[in-house]
Amino acid sequence: MNLNSHLVQRMLRLPPPLTRDLTVERDLRVPMRDGAVLLADRWTPATGGDGLPTALIRVPYGRSGMTAAPMVRPLAERGFQVLIQSTRGTFGSDGPFDPLRREREDGLDTLDWVIEQPWFGESMILVGASYSGFTQWAVADAAPPQVKAMIPGVSESALTLDFLHGDAFSLETPFVWGVQVAGQERRFGMLRQMLGGKLGGERKKVQRALRTLPLNQADTAAIGRHYDYIQNILVHDADAPFWRDLDHRHRVADITVPVSTVGGWYDIFLPGQLRDYRALRNARLTVGPWAHISMGVGHTYTAEALDFGLALARGEQPAERAPVRLFVMGEDKWRDFPSWPPPGYEPQRFHLQPDGALGTEAPADSSPDGYRYDPADPTPAVGGVRMAFGEKAGRVDNTALEARPDVLTYTTAALDGDVEIIGDVSAEIFFRSSLPFADVFVRLCDVDADGRSTNVCDGLLSLTGADDTRAARVRMWPTAYRFKRGHRIRVQISSGAFPRYNRNPGTGEPRATATTLRTADQQVFHDPRHPSAVLLPIRQVTSEKSGQ
Structure with missing residues (x-):
């Protein structure tokens, strides 16, 4: 077991523990209001565990092995007793697993049970990433006063719903x-x-x-x-009544528990996580250069549980820091800010121009650019916001993607100074298809001095009535990025990023039952009447010492 302790310490880059000698009490039976029983394991130091602050982790992926150890052991070795519980219908807990739907009731029942246990002290924190973060959002507005902090990583209060927009x-x-x-x-x-x-x-x-x-x-x-x-x-779809019971967005503004939320610029849940942060009153935010499955996420939210959470659980104040800490990619430095989005970054339009150019000036009269999209050979997802095992996420070389005939690119001249963007990114692309149903995918890239194009952020919009020229207003992922002097800013336009986004069959059939794939001819306009642009929250950097 000590070997596991050393491996986890090294993996998460943690300081040495207070103890490596732990005791695990397995299969504790936690009753729910409807008679179901959920199983939990309690990890404590071999001596002196009773009365320590409790860290509660509720997870559907099991309570032991490689899934649980990196979550539980670092906390139990460094000042907490840890209760890790299998959510309803998973790994011995009663009931069917109906993802996300019972986490409020079951979570509140679990909190009530914990504070009645003879080993409970005076305080607890809620901690965990992804689904385990969602279990925190589901109960935090109604948590008992013994809950002193919550630390959700790469998670948000509506979880599935951001994937299901029509x-x-x-x-x-x-x-x-x-x-x-x-x-x-x-x-x-x-x-x-x-x-x-x-x-x-x-x-x-x-x-x-x-x-x-x-x-x-x-x-x-x-x-x-x-x-x-x-x-x-x-x-x-996301707004269907079917999902109402697992949508906790409306509860976030009522949360009074101090929150430290950890996210990644290429995480699947980032937009919702930032929405939640802005609704909170007592919170801090950390966003790093990470995708959803990243060692950096685990290291950071564990460190926040030990620094922020443990201090509050002991009745102490955590170390002072700015409310918002962001890793600014391109500059590759951590920076502190007073808010999200930070002040001083104003949206600026970078217009698509003829001949593949991109610039801040209004576009001149020009003919639209075109490409053919074939859903039988869909434009692939390359890097970016991915979760699947085995798929490379985050920043990758886009050279092969941009060489495809179904991808358009628009690029600035070499920058004569550093340009920094931090905040929400969007695009307004004037577009027409030969079919009434089509997608517009927009990606922002950084082209270095050697011509290598690396993705920064992106987004997609599905259009109905696409056979009439219209403005596609695409919400892209938020970001913090510095384009360095001599680099160029590039915008990609295509009609897909499969399988991250479902391929648009072009027929308007329901996505569950569509069987016909139709090839479409797409046009992108950039002229005075159709000023297609990407909107960047920008600050010109005047010197290397500029910053906040």
């Missing part, structure tokens, strides 16, 4: 996650999925399944049967 259906993440949890309790299920990403077998099977038509048969192609969660994401 005008931007993000297929890959909810589908791959559904496949993962459907098979995770098989023997070596989680290990097989992770190694499948490395070795290719499971990954290729899932990637083939994502191309299945109709999509409501894709779960059968991947796991041999229908899975309710996957069927539901295909049928119910």
Whole structure:
């Protein structure tokens, strides 16, 4: 066990622990209001564990092995007793697993149970990433006073819903996650999925399944049967009443528990996480250069649990720091700010220009540019916001993607000084398709002095009535990025990023049952009547010492 302790310490770059000698009390039975019983394990130092602040982690992925140890052991060795609970319907806990839907009731019942235990002291914190972060958002507004802090990593209060917008259906993440949890309790299920990403077998099977038509048969192609969660994401859009019970956005403004929230610039949940942060009254925010599955996320939210959470649980004040700490990519430095979005960054339009140019001046009269989009050979997702095991996420070389005939690029001249953008990014692209149904994908890139194009942020919008010229207003991922002197700013335009986003068949058929794929001829306009542009929250950098 000490070997595991050393490995986790090194992996998460933590200081030495107070103890490596831990005791685990397994399969504690936690009763719920409807008679169901959820199982939990309690990790404590071998001596002196009773009465320590409690860290509560509620997770659907199991309470032991490689899933739990990096979450639990660092906290139990450094000042907490830790209760890790399997959510309803997973790893021995009663009931069917209906993802996300019961976490408020079950979470509140668990909090009530914890504070009645003889080993409980006077305080607890809520901690965990992704789904475990969602379990915190689901209860935080009604948490008892013994809860002194919450530390959600790469998570937000509505979780699934940001993938299911009718005008931007993000297929890959909810589908791959559904496949993962459907098979995770098989023997070596989680290990097989992770190694499948490395070795290719499971990954290729899932990637083939994502191309299945109709999509409501894709779960059968991947796991041999229908899975309710996957069927539901295909049928119910984000605003459907079906999802109401797992949408906790309206609760965030009522949270009084101090919050330290940790995110990544290439995380799947970043826009919702920043929305939640802005609604909070007593919170701090850390965003790093990470995707959803990143060692940096684990290191940072564990450090926040030990620095921010443990201090508050002991009745102390955490070390003073700015409310917002951001890793500014390109500059590759951590910087502190008073708010999100930070002051001093004003939106500026960079217009698409003829001959593939990009600039702040208004576009001249010009003919539109065109390309053909074939959903049978969809424009691929390359890097960026990805969650799937085995898929490279974050910043990658876009050279091969930009060489495709279905991708347009618009690029500035070499910059004569550093240009910094921090905040929300969007685009307004005047667009027309030969079909009434089409997608517009916009990506912002940094082109270095050697001509290598690296993605910064992106977004997609699905249009109805696309056979009439119209402005596609695309919400892109927020970012913090410095384009260095001599680099160039580039905008990509295409009609897909598959399988991150579902391919648009061009027919208007429901996504669950569509079977016909139609090729479309697309046009992008850039003239005085159609001033297509990307809107960047910009600050000109006058010297290397400039900053906040």
